[in-house]
Amino acid sequence: MEAHSVGSPVLWGGFILFVLAMLALDLGVFHRKTHEVKFKEALTWSGVWISLALLFNLGIWWKFGSEPALNFLSGYLIEKSLSIDNIFVFVVIFSALKIPVLYQHRVLFWGILSALVLRAVMIFAGVAMLERFHWLIYVFGAFLIFTGVKLFVQRNHEEHPESGAAMKLARRIIPSSKELDGDRFFTVQNGRRLATPLFMTLILVELTDVLFALDSIPAIFAVTTDPFLVFTSNIFAILGLRSLFFVLAGAVEKFTYLKVGLSGVLVFVGAKMALVDVVKIPSPVSLGVIALLLGVSIVASLLKSRKQERAAQNKNIAVN
Template sequence: MTMLVWGGFLLFIGLLVALDLGVFHRKSEEIKVAEALIWTLIWICVALVFNLFIYLLYGQNWGGWADITTEHLSGGKAALQFFTGYLVEKSLSIDNIFVIAMIFSYLKVPLSEQHRVLFWGILGAVVMRGVMILGGVALIDRYSWLIYVFGVLLILSAIKMMVVRHDTIDPDKNLFVRLVKRFLPVSDNFSGNRFFIVEQGRRVATPLFLALILVESSDVMFAIDSIPAIMAITRDPFLIFTSNVFAILGLRSLYFALAGMMERFRYLKMSLVFLLAFIGVKMLLSHHHPIPNLVSLAIIAGILAVGIGASLLASHRDPAALASPLAEELEHLAEISYQQAKRLTILIVGSTLLLVGIVMLVLPGPGTLVIIIGLTVLAAEFAWARLWLRRVKRSISRLKDKLTERFHDE
């Protein structure tokens, strides 16, 4: 039954992709916004219909499926987890859309060829995410404490999203692009929708192939955020993979629908910051104080609604706000000294470890050790942290002496 369900899903997705590219988008042409919006709606409807299948598959226990899965979910819970995961993945993909737009703009990819790059990029993303999902689920099942690592990773990702600009692209700094250029010559000119051509008797890559490599590598980086995020919602591999796939498949049409008006959503990135931070906290609390998925869905929907609503009500457009919510306030970071940058990095890393350690005091895990590590990091630059660290060490020393005396007395 397991192979039948997984195989049937992959066959279904293959059929949808074949219809999309082989029937509806056979020609290389620019996709209009209206058409992209229609296709975005179609992909959303397909995902919702599939969620009905999820409800029946788990609720009716077709072929004993609900007994096979590790979570033993009811139909309602499985459908709720799928929809929440799909909403999270769809929301986080908006940030990926902005980066893809920057890649196409930098490389001057013709509008008529962008669809082909996104098609192959998304197929590659499905394969890579499938491997990452199976590996991540297996690791968490074996090492439950990794849930805290993923939680911290999401909080750090939220901080990074808040302070790092994404409005500059330099392909020559991309590891995968450098590898391609090392082993394969790259042409300066496009050649229709071809990734490779023959120039002067040798096979060379076109800039279209570089665009594909950059899109794939950017998705890998975003997957590092999105996959731990959905693992905070469900541990069921089938729900994680299917919600990811549907969010990715709708990414291409969503790109053509939103790429031209991303500057209107000036507060959306800040809502994604809060979304990542909330999911990170949810993961840290998952063992002893789990947040119900219905509550999580309401919070996530509320965060996104506030971001979209505030953007629509904004009186002026500011694309830099999407690149970084604190773009103007942090513009001077490019000019600060090395010492100041070092202090900022130590503050972020040390404070995060300190907060995680405090949370772990009431959860399973080495909370005291993490607190000491966090204070040690902070003590490298901050006097107050050195004072706290000395106090903690003195307390541990006194406790050790008392235990030693009691041991000798006995």
């Protein structure tokens, strides 16, 4: 499978400089001093990142036409939706390791910065492998179908990443303390340099993101193998993950059916990959199916949440 790319050296360089500038602005200006990210601030930044992604998509459409633009938008939507599932796990991690909200942005910033590099490596490796070994697309497709079915079956399973094998191994290898030292990743106790719980949380966040990337990146390959579109859609979604976390962290329990929708998306894109040489699904159809699956699951979740809230209110009124 040969990957044709719309990305020129100028576009690649410009996009990377843009990402670096935004990260520098984020950490060096808006979050130079550690502070608790409030809902309004997080919502504003979420809007900024989504708007930037859509403006970039308009630029793709203007420069290269509707097909690459639809592919970018589909990839962005897949990654953005799967990142919500990522947020569920991040909430569990921060809660289990007792990380104050004040320091959570710092962990997410450095965790996502590392994720950008790791995902770039995974994307280019994946594109190179698909170019050389076409049959891998069937493997990726089968893997996504399996992951989608597994996500549906285990949709009510509680995550406990803080007590998993990876965390136990990290604690054995890295000398660590049990107490925070402000927003520092390392501290000195009795002359020994130790990792704080903040650094151990960072490791867990990075490992979690890598595991989620194993699903999301092959899923975008089902839409396009253009490395520029895969990379940019992935990065835009990841850059908005921090602000989206603070928007949704207090409401994750409301998205009851989201995992059902995500499992449907994974099965759909997996089937699209597996049948790529048999059935050609147009980009507008792919985008429509993905949007429909996610939209229905989110609306159904919110309706159920509202119904439960009304039932609870009626129960309280009856008791009083």
